[in-house]
Amino acid sequence: MDIQNVMASDVVDESKMIGNAEGICYAETEEDIINFVKWVIEKSSTITIQGSKTGLVGGSVPNGGYILNLTKYNKIEAGDANSIIAQSGATLLKIGQYIDKHFSNLRFIPNPTESSATIGGIVSNNSRGLNRYGEVGQYIKNIKVLLETLKIVDIKPGEELFDLVVGGEGLYGVILEVELELSIKPADMWAIAFFFEEILESAKFVDQIKGYKEIVAIELLDKNVIKLIQQRREMSTQLAQVPVINDNYAAMIYIEIEGLEEDIMAMAEQLLEIAAECNSNVDDSWVFSGLAEMQKIRNLRHAAVEVIGMEIEKIRLQDSRIMKLSSDIANKKTSASDLVKFYLEDKINIEYCMFGHIGSQNIQVNLLPKTYLEYIESVKLMKKWAKDAIKEGGKIVAEQGYGKLKPYIYGKEIMMQVEQQNRSVVFQ
Numbered sequence: 001m002d003i004q005n006v007m008a009s010d011v012v013d014e015s016k017m018i019g020n021a022e023g024i025c026y027a028e029t030e031e032d033i034i035n036f037v038k039w040v041i042e043k044s045s046t047i048t049i050q051g052s053k054t055g056l057v058g059g060s061v062p063n064g065g066y067i068l069n070l071t072k073y074n075k076i077e078a079g080d081a082n083s084i085i086a087q088s089g090a091t092l093l094k095i096g097q098y099i100d101k102h103f104s105n106l107r108f109i110p111n112p113t114e115s116s117a118t119i120g121g122i123v124s125n126n127s128r129g130l131n132r133y134g135e136v137g138q139y140i141k142n143i144k145v146l147l148e149t150l151k152i153v154d155i156k157p158g159e160e161l162f163d164l165v166v167g168g169e170g171l172y173g174v175i176l177e178v179e180l181e182l183s184i185k186p187a188d189m190w191a192i193a194f195f196f197e198e199i200l201e202s203a204k205f206v207d208q209i210k211g212y213k214e215i216v217a218i219e220l221l222d223k224n225v226i227k228l229i230q231q232r233r234e235m236s237t238q239l240a241q242v243p244v245i246n247d248n249y250a251a252m253i254y255i256e257i258e259g260l261e262e263d264i265m266a267m268a269e270q271l272l273e274i275a276a277e278c279n280s281n282v283d284d285s286w287v288f289s290g291l292a293e294m295q296k297i298r299n300l301r302h303a304a305v306e307v308i309g310m311e312i313e314k315i316r317l318q319d320s321r322i323m324k325l326s327s328d329i330a331n332k333k334t335s336a337s338d339l340v341k342f343y344l345e346d347k348i349n350i351e352y353c354m355f356g357h358i359g360s361q362n363i364q365v366n367l368l369p370k371t372y373l374e375y376i377e378s379v380k381l382m383k384k385w386a387k388d389a390i391k392e393g394g395k396i397v398a399e400q401g402y403g404k405l406k407p408y409i410y411g412k413e414i415m416m417q418v419e420q421q422n423r424s425v426v427f428q
């Protein structure tokens, strides 16, 4: 077990929050992890667990104590006929490569978009991908966890501890290994992007197509996030492969379809008709068939999160009191139109971007205040949206987790209503 000095890059994640710690351990074996946890407990200190630090809410940012980083603990092996067992530091990229090599007809279906994220981080946040297949927790057969009592337990779906650890943000123990269930790949896949001059027309389109079983993902990108992405096209060769989007469009709806080729083609025809009825200029639509082609446009959706991170970093250089403000709320609005109207009703006069899983009623509004006064106004808006979600019986955190950022932004009054249960005192 080797405890190293902490560097600036060890205490920040994609929320751009900056923390501090007394030392960091890059564990490579189970024995390293156990010895480190034991050592910290004996010192009566605390541990912040880290994967790849791609989290968006400061969950892996330490507030004192020590850091346990698991990126070097990353072996993968086959489980039964349709599962794999990954050590918690294995990244999504490595898991994907392993599956392609050993199970070419199978896939890990939830597929969150950040491929450098580790499976430990993904399970701790119960992350989800673009598709409608839901959260990672639904595709886990077993998790091996080290508790603060130093006991190692295997937990399975349906058990109380499973529900705490999955989405538990590293507050209940160290996830050592995860057994992931794999699913059969679809015969074919297509992606289509539709463009709209009015964002409400794009939401109307979504409401009309939500029920089709062939459609597995419906995502929104508004004009503000598209503008930020286009300004940074040069940052990635993958983005440069995506056509330039016309300035007059207020929204893009990105759809993924899976199934047999003939069914997908019939579905695509139908979608073009419905989009035209909702005033989309269908001649400008993009169609990509097959996973390799689709990856180009998936990169565009992925870039939405990246450019917001860059923008926040830039803003924080001017005023470090300004924090990342991303409403990751699941309220109870029943249609995409009501959801978009809800945010637009506030006539936000601060720069913002709206994007995300509009097909499953979960879009994020990222507020980008340029001054501290605008930041104060933005926090008020975030609190208003959170209170509205709580009043309706919705959730103030849909997929990013609370981390250390959300309690900081929402404050005691809101957090008291959503406090996490039975969390450990060692893991923070």
Ligand SMILES: Cc1cc2nc3c(=O)[nH]c(=O)nc-3n(C[C@H](O)[C@H](O)[C@H](O)COP(=O)(O)OP(=O)(O)OC[C@H]3O[C@@H](n4cnc5c(N)ncnc54)[C@H](O)[C@@H]3O)c2cc1C
Binding pocket: 013, 014, 048, 049, 050, 051, 052, 053, 054, 055, 056, 058, 059, 060, 070, 088, 089, 111, 112, 113, 114, 116, 117, 118, 119, 120, 121, 122, 123, 124, 125, 126, 127, 128, 129, 130, 169, 170, 171, 173, 174, 175, 176, 302, 305, 306, 399, 400, 403
């Ligand atoms: C460009 C981009 C795109 C993204 N896309 C998505 C997306 O599509 N869907 C989505 O849900 N999220 C997405 N995210 C957010 C992020 O990738 C996920 O939250 C991911 O799960 C974090 O994994 P990580 O390894 O980086 O974890 P970290 O950020 O290092 O940690 C996240 C949390 O998990 C805990 N943790 C980490 N490892 C363990 C372990 N072994 N045991 C116990 N606790 C642990 C940490 O303490 C922390 O609370 C995206 C982020 C970026 C930057």
